[in-house]
Amino acid sequence: MDNASLQIQPDEYGLLTDLYQLTMAACYVGEGLDQRRASFELFVRRLPEGFGYLIAAGLASALDYLDKFCFTPAQLAALKATGIFAGAPADFWQLLESGKFSGDVWAVPEGTAIFANEPILRVEAPLWQAQIVETYLLNAINYQTLIATRAARLRDVAGPEAKLLEFGTRRAFSPQASLWAARAALAGGLDATSNVLAALKLGRNPVGTMAHALVMAITALEGSEADSFEAFHRYFPGAALLIDTYDTMAAAKMLGQNRPDQLAGIRLDSGDLVTLSQQVRQELPGIPIFASGDLDEREILRLKQAGACIDGYGLGTKLVTGSPVNGVYKLAEIDGIPVMKEASGKLTYPGRKQIFRSEQGDRLGLADEATPAHADGLLMPVMRHGQRVVADDSLGQICARATRSVAQLPATARDVVNPIIPQAEISPALQKLTDCTRRSQLATVN
Amino acid sequence: MDNASLQIQPDEYGLLTDLYQLTMAACYVGEGLDQRRASFELFVRRLPEGFGYLIAAGLASALDYLDKFCFTPAQLAALKATGIFAGAPADFWQLLESGKFSGDVWAVPEGTAIFANEPILRVEAPLWQAQIVETYLLNAINYQTLIATRAARLRDVAGPEAKLLEFGTRRAFSPQASLWAARAALAGGLDATSNVLAALKLGRNPVGTMAHALVMAITALEGSEADSFEAFHRYFPGAALLIDTYDTMAAAKMLGQNRPDQLAGIRLDSGDLVTLSQQVRQELPGIPIFASGDLDEREILRLKQAGACIDGYGLGTKLVTGSPVNGVYKLAEIDGIPVMKEASGKLTYPGRKQIFRSEQGDRLGLADEATPAHADGLLMPVMRHGQRVVADDSLGQICARATRSVAQLPATARDVVNPIIPQAEISPALQKLTDCTRRSQLATVN
Numbered sequence: 001m002d003n004a005s006l007q008i009q010p011d012e013y014g015l016l017t018d019l020y021q022l023t024m025a026a027c028y029v030g031e032g033l034d035q036r037r038a039s040f041e042l043f044v045r046r047l048p049e050g051f052g053y054l055i056a057a058g059l060a061s062a063l064d065y066l067d068k069f070c071f072t073p074a075q076l077a078a079l080k081a082t083g084i085f086a087g088a089p090a091d092f093w094q095l096l097e098s099g100k101f102s103g104d105v106w107a108v109p110e111g112t113a114i115f116a117n118e119p120i121l122r123v124e125a126p127l128w129q130a131q132i133v134e135t136y137l138l139n140a141i142n143y144q145t146l147i148a149t150r151a152a153r154l155r156d157v158a159g160p161e162a163k164l165l166e167f168g169t170r171r172a173f174s175p176q177a178s179l180w181a182a183r184a185a186l187a188g189g190l191d192a193t194s195n196v197l198a199a200l201k202l203g204r205n206p207v208g209t210m211a212h213a214l215v216m217a218i219t220a221l222e223g224s225e226a227d228s229f230e231a232f233h234r235y236f237p238g239a240a241l242l243i244d245t246y247d248t249m250a251a252a253k254m255l256g257q258n259r260p261d262q263l264a265g266i267r268l269d270s271g272d273l274v275t276l277s278q279q280v281r282q283e284l285p286g287i288p289i290f291a292s293g294d295l296d297e298r299e300i301l302r303l304k305q306a307g308a309c310i311d312g313y314g315l316g317t318k319l320v321t322g323s324p325v326n327g328v329y330k331l332a333e334i335d336g337i338p339v340m341k342e343a344s345g346k347l348t349y350p351g352r353k354q355i356f357r358s359e360q361g362d363r364l365g366l367a368d369e370a371t372p373a374h375a376d377g378l379l380m381p382v383m384r385h386g387q388r389v390v391a392d393d394s395l396g397q398i399c400a401r402a403t404r405s406v407a408q409l410p411a412t413a414r415d416v417v418n419p420i421i422p423q424a425e426i427s428p429a430l431q432k433l434t435d436c437t438r439r440s441q442l443a444t445v446n
Numbered sequence: 447m448d449n450a451s452l453q454i455q456p457d458e459y460g461l462l463t464d465l466y467q468l469t470m471a472a473c474y475v476g477e478g479l480d481q482r483r484a485s486f487e488l489f490v491r492r493l494p495e496g497f498g499y500l501i502a503a504g505l506a507s508a509l510d511y512l513d514k515f516c517f518t519p520a521q522l523a524a525l526k527a528t529g530i531f532a533g534a535p536a537d538f539w540q541l542l543e544s545g546k547f548s549g550d551v552w553a554v555p556e557g558t559a560i561f562a563n564e565p566i567l568r569v570e571a572p573l574w575q576a577q578i579v580e581t582y583l584l585n586a587i588n589y590q591t592l593i594a595t596r597a598a599r600l601r602d603v604a605g606p607e608a609k610l611l612e613f614g615t616r617r618a619f620s621p622q623a624s625l626w627a628a629r630a631a632l633a634g635g636l637d638a639t640s641n642v643l644a645a646l647k648l649g650r651n652p653v654g655t656m657a658h659a660l661v662m663a664i665t666a667l668e669g670s671e672a673d674s675f676e677a678f679h680r681y682f683p684g685a686a687l688l689i690d691t692y693d694t695m696a697a698a699k700m701l702g703q704n705r706p707d708q709l710a711g712i713r714l715d716s717g718d719l720v721t722l723s724q725q726v727r728q729e730l731p732g733i734p735i736f737a738s739g740d741l742d743e744r745e746i747l748r749l750k751q752a753g754a755c756i757d758g759y760g761l762g763t764k765l766v767t768g769s770p771v772n773g774v775y776k777l778a779e780i781d782g783i784p785v786m787k788e789a790s791g792k793l794t795y796p797g798r799k800q801i802f803r804s805e806q807g808d809r810l811g812l813a814d815e816a817t818p819a820h821a822d823g824l825l826m827p828v829m830r831h832g833q834r835v836v837a838d839d840s841l842g843q844i845c846a847r848a849t850r851s852v853a854q855l856p857a858t859a860r861d862v863v864n865p866i867i868p869q870a871e872i873s874p875a876l877q878k879l880t881d882c883t884r885r886s887q888l889a890t891v892n
Contacts, residue, residue: 005506005507005510005511005586006507006622006625006626006629006644006647007454007456007622008453008454008621008622008625008643009456010453010455012643013621015642015643015646016615016621016624016641016642016643017615017641017642017643018613018615018616018640018641018642018652018654019640019641019642019645019652019653019654020640020654020655020656020657021657022642023654023656023678023681023682023685024656024657024659024660024678026681026682027660027677027678027680027681027682028660028663030677030680030681031664031668031677031680033663033664033667036663036667038659038663040659060451061451061452064451065451075646078646079642079646082646082651082652083651084651084652084682087680087681087682087683088681088682089681127663131657131659131660134616134657134659135615135616136621138616138617139615139616139617139618139620139621139624140451142616142617143618143619143620167464169462169463169464169581169585170464170580170581170584170585170588170775171584171585171588171770171772172585172589172619173589173618173619173620173623173626173627173766173767173770174585174589174619174620174622174623174625174626175454175459175462175582175585175622176452176453176454176620176621176622176623177619177620177622177623178462178585179452179454179620180452180619180620181619183452194464194465194466195462195463195464195465196461196462196463196464196465196468196525197454197458197461197462197463198452199465200461200521200524200525200528201452205528205529205530206464206465206528206530207465208464208465208466208469209466210466210469210470211466211467211470211577211580212776212777212787213470213484213486213577213580213776213777214470214473214474214577216777216780216785216786216787217474217479217482217484217573217777217780217785218477218479219785220780220781220783220785221479221482221780221781221783222477231473231476231477232469232470232473234473234476234477234533235469235472235473235476235533235534235535236469236472236473236530236533236534237533239469245787245788246788247788269792270791270792271791317770317772320619321619321767321768321769321770322767322768322769322770323767323768324617324619324763324767324768326617326763329616330658330659331658331659331662331663334662334663334666334667335666335667337666337667339662339663339665339666340662341658341662341691342691342692342693345716345717346715346716
C-alpha cells in the first residue's frame with residue numbers, strides 16, 4: 001500500500017476503524033453474540049465551549065460509508081498477517097468477507113439544531129456491525145457538525161446580507177478535511193468556498209480574490225502595485241483586489257484616483273480592520289470591502305459593533321480547525337435489554353430514544369413513547385435493512401433548514417459569547433427506565 | 447463527481463487548491479510571466495501558544511503531491527464550464543493540460559526541530575507552478591508538523607519507557623486526517639496507533655484495548671462484568687481490560703481475586719486518575735495501567751507530578767484536533783529579484799534563505815552565504831527539475847531524528863507550559879538585503 005501521502009482508496013473505508021472494534025467483533029462471533037440486535041446512539045455530552053447549540057451535519061457521508069461498508073480479501077489477508085487475531089474464531093473471517101451493513105439507521109436531518117444528550121443518529125444492527133462502524137460514524141459527524149455549527153454562528157452574527165467565504169483549505173487538517181469543511185460550511189450558511197475541487201464536487205462555483213504573491217511578483221517585474229492590479233483585471237475584469245501588500249491606504253487612494261471599471265471589491269488581510277475599512281470606504285465609496293485574517297464569529301461581532309465597513313468575510317483557520325465536537329457513540333439497548341454506562345461523569349441514558357421538539361422546547365424520551373401533542377420527533381428512519389429509504393438532502397435544503405433552526409432558537413442560545421444552552425426535559429418514561437437500569441446493574445456488579 | 451462523502455480520487459489532487467491560485471496563474475500566462483523563476487518559502491511566523499519548538503513533518507506527502515501534480519482533460523473541462531476563466535488566455539489551458547511540476551525543492555528533513563521564520567521548505571519553479579502548489583503544500587505540512595510536534599512533546603514529558611498510543615481517529619477532522627495524524631504521531635515519538643488502515647499502510651501493527659460497549663453488551667446478555675472480561679480473553683488471551691464501565695475499584699478487586707493469566711494491562715478512561723491508578727496498582731501489582739480521556743502533555747505532566755501510577759497513555763482528541771500550526775508560503779525571490787511582503791505585522795524576509803544550525807544556535811541567512819564554521823545548513827535539496835533526488839526517510843529514521851532534535855534543545859524550549867522559543871539570529875547579509883528591499887519597495891509605492 002502507498003505509505004507516503006496516505007491517500008485512501010474508495011474500497012478502504014472498512015479498515016478505517018479502531019483495532020478494538022475488530023477484536024470486539026471477533027469476541028462477539030466467538031460468543032455467538034454477533035447477530036444480537038444492538039442499538040447504539042451518537043450524541044454529544046457537552047457542547048464545545050461557548051456554543052449554545054449544534055447544527056447536525058455529516059449524515060450524507062455516514063450513509064455513504066454504510067452503503068459501501070465491506071472488506072476485500074486482500075485487506076483481510078493483511079489483517080490476518082498481523083497475528084493479532086490468532087485466537088479469533090474462523091467464523092469471524094467469513095463474517096467480514098461476506099459482511100455488508102444490514103441494519104436500520106435513524107437520524108436527525110442535516111441542518112437541524114440539537115443539544116447535549118440528544119441522539120443525532122441511532123444504528124440498530126447486528127452487534128458486530130454496529131460496533132465496527134462506530135469510528136467512522138463519529139469521525140464523519142463530529143467534524144462536519146462542528147463546521148456547520150460554526151458556519152451557522154457566523155451567518156447569524158454577520159447577517160443575511162454579508163458575503164461569507166470559506167478560505168480554510170491551507171489550514172484544514174488534511175485535504176479531505178478541507179472538502180468536508182467546505183461542504184459543511186455551505187450547509188451551515190456560508191455562501192461559497194475557495195476550494196476548487198470541493199466546489200466542483202458540490203456543483204458550485206469556487207470563489208477567491210488574489211494573493212500577495214501576484215502583487216509582489218508583478219511589482220518586482222513590471223514596476224508598481226498598480227501594474228499588478230491592471231494585469232489581473234485584464235483577464236478577470238473587475239475582480240476584487242488585495243490592497244494591503246505594502247501600504248493599504250496608498251493603494252486605496254491610487255485606486256480611488258484611477259478607479260477600475262466594475263471593481264467587484266477590495267480585500268484587507270491585515271492591520272486595524274475597523275479604521276482601515278472606514279478609510280477605504282471614504283476613498284472607494286460603493287466598493288464592497290472584504291476582510292480576512294484569523295476571523296471568527298466573535299471577531300466579526302466586535303468589528304460590527306466597532307463600526308467597521310465590511311461587506312464580506314473570508315473565513316479560514318478559525319472555521320476549519322480548533323476544538324472539536326466530542327460526539328460519542330454508546331450502546332443503548334442489546335437484544336431488547338436497555339443498558340447504560342455509569343462511569344464517573346460519563347453516565348448515559350439507556351434505551352432507544354427520540355427527541356420530541358415543540359415550541360415549548362425539547363423532551364428526550366423513549367422511541368416507543370407516543371409523540372406529545374404539538375411536538376415532532378426529530379429522529380427519522382434513513383436506512384432500513386441496509387438500504388437507504390430517503391435520498392440525501394441537497395445542500396440548499398440543508399442550509400435552509402439550518403437557517404430556520406437557528407431562527408427558532410431563543411436569543412440566549414444564539415449568543416456567541418455567553419450562550420445559555422437549552423436543556424431537553426427528560427420524559428417520565430425515560431427517567432424511570434434510567435433509574436431501573438442503574439439499580440439493576442449495580443446489583444449485578446456488587 | 448461523487449458529492450456525498452467527498453472522497454478524493456488519486457488524480458484529483460491538482461484541483462485541491464484555492465481558486466485564486468488558478469486565476470493568478472492565468473494572469474501570469476497572459477502577462478508572459480508564467481515561466482519566470484520564482485522561489486517561495488514555507489515557514490511559520492509564530493509558533494502555536496505554549497510551543498517552544500516545532501518538529502517538521504509532512505514532506506513525504508508534499509513530495510508525493512508534486513510528483514503526481516497534473517490536471518485531467520475532464521477536470522479542465524469542468525473548470526472551463528464555471529465561466530470564471532472566460533477572459534483567461536488560451537495558453538493557460540494548454541499549460542495546465544501539459545503541466546507537470548518541473549521545479550526544485552529544498553526542505554528540512556522530517557523530524558527536525560525548527561522555529562519561527564525558518565523555512566521548512568522552499569520551492570524554486572516556474573511562477574505558475576510554484577503558485578498553484580501553495581495550498582496543498584501548506585495543508586500537508588501545517589497539520590503533520592502540528593501532530594509530530596505534539597507527539598514529541600508527549601514523549602518528552604512521558605519519558606522513554608511510557609507506552610504512548612494514538613487513539614484519535616474518531617475525533618480527527620476527516621478520515622484522511624486520521625491517517626496523517628497516525629503517521630505524524632509515530633514520526634514524532636508515539637509507539638503505535640489504533641487506526642487499522644493507517645497501521646497497515648505504514649507497515650505497523652495496530653493496537654487497542656476494549657470498549658465499554660463490550661462490557662455493557664456481555665454484562666447484559668451473560669450476567670456480569672467478569673463474564674465480559676473472560677469472554678474477551680478467550681480470543682485475545684491476556685489483552686488489556688477496560689475496568690471503569692460501572693465501578694472501577696470493584697472491577698479491579700474482582701480481577702485481583704481472579705487474576706487472569708498474562709494480563710497485559712488495564713485501562714482507566716474516567717474519574718480521578720491519580721487516586722484510581724494508585725488504588726489499582728495496590729490491587730493489581732505489576733499490571734501495566736493505561737489511562738485515556740482528553741489527555742495531553744500538560745495533563746500527563748500533572749499526573750506524573752501528582753504520583754499517578756500510569757504506564758501508558760491513550761492520546762486522542764487533544765493530539766489530533768485543536769489550534770493549528772499556521773504556516774505560510776511566501777514569495778521570496780522572482781527572476782533573481784528578492785521580494786518581501788510589508789503588510790502590517792506580516793513582514794517577511796526577502797531572498798532565498800538557509801538555516802545554519804550550530805551548538806550556538808540558529809542563524810537565518812541567505813542560501814548563497816558560506817556556511818559558518820561548525821554549522822550545518824538544514825535545508826537540503828529533495829527535488830531537482832521535478833525529480834526526487836532522495837528517497838523518503840522511513841518512519842523509524844524520522845522518529846530517531848525527532849528524538850535527537852528534542853534532546854539537543856535547551857530545557858527552556860522543551861518546557862510544555864511556559865517555553866522560551868529559541869530565536870534565530872539574522873545574518874548580516876540577510877539583514878542588509880531586508881533593509882535594501884524594504885526601502886526600494888516603499889520608494890516604488892510612494
